Amino acid sequence: MTGLGTVAIAGLLAGTLDITATSTLFALQGLSLERLWQGIASGALGARAFSGGKKIAAVGLLFHFVIAFVVAAVYYALSRVWPVLVETPWVWGAVYGAAVHVVMSRIVLPLSAAPKRVFSAKAFLVQLAIHICFVGLPVALVVSHFAR
Numbered sequence: 001m002t003g004l005g006t007v008a009i010a011g012l013l014a015g016t017l018d019i020t021a022t023s024t025l026f027a028l029q030g031l032s033l034e035r036l037w038q039g040i041a042s043g044a045l046g047a048r049a050f051s052g053g054k055k056i057a058a059v060g061l062l063f064h065f066v067i068a069f070v071v072a073a074v075y076y077a078l079s080r081v082w083p084v085l086v087e088t089p090w091v092w093g094a095v096y097g098a099a100v101h102v103v104m105s106r107i108v109l110p111l112s113a114a115p116k117r118v119f120s121a122k123a124f125l126v127q128l129a130i131h132i133c134f135v136g137l138p139v140a141l142v143v144s145h146f147a148r
Contacts, residue, residue: 003080007073010142015068017134019061025126030089041113046113048090068135071100075139077148086147091141097136101128 001009026036034057035050041060044048049056056133075096085092107122110116 003076005145006026006143007069007076009071009098009146010063010072010076011140014072014135014138015065015143017138018068018130021134022127033057037064040064042114043112047115067074067104071135072139072143075136076143079143085140086144089144090137093137093140094132095136096140097132097134098128100135101131104131 023033023036026033032056036053037057037060038049039060040063041056044063045052045056045059049060049090052059075085085096106126
């Protein structure tokens with residue numbers, strides 16, 4: 001498989017698992033999926049994303065998958081430099097998932113146009129677990145599988 005194919009599969013898998021997990025949490029809390037996906041779009045569009053309806057929600061979902069593909073591409077590129085990422089994907093995938101979450105929540109989001117939120121340790125830890133299990137590990141396992 002080509003590198004682009006590997007990144008595409010890893011990004012699609014991680015993006016799907018991540019959005020499914022977070023969407024499930026939103027739904028269990030009685031919150032709208034449209035609102036969740038508008039929240040993703042608000043990173044680029046600011047608070048006006050929340051009045052954009054289904055079209056902006058679709059843009060947010062698109063942004064989510066673009067980010068997932070970038071996350072997969074970065075891991076793939078790093079794995080070409082550090083083969084240990086392919087040799088022990090269970091370890092490095094978990095580390096990578098945690099790193100992705102910290103970078104997104106503590107650097108990218110604060111610098112984005114998204115409305116600022118009060119820090120919640122519970123939400124941080126839940127999303128940390130989601131990023132380890134449903135982003136880092138799937139990406140690492142897909143990259144490792146196709147690298148052999």
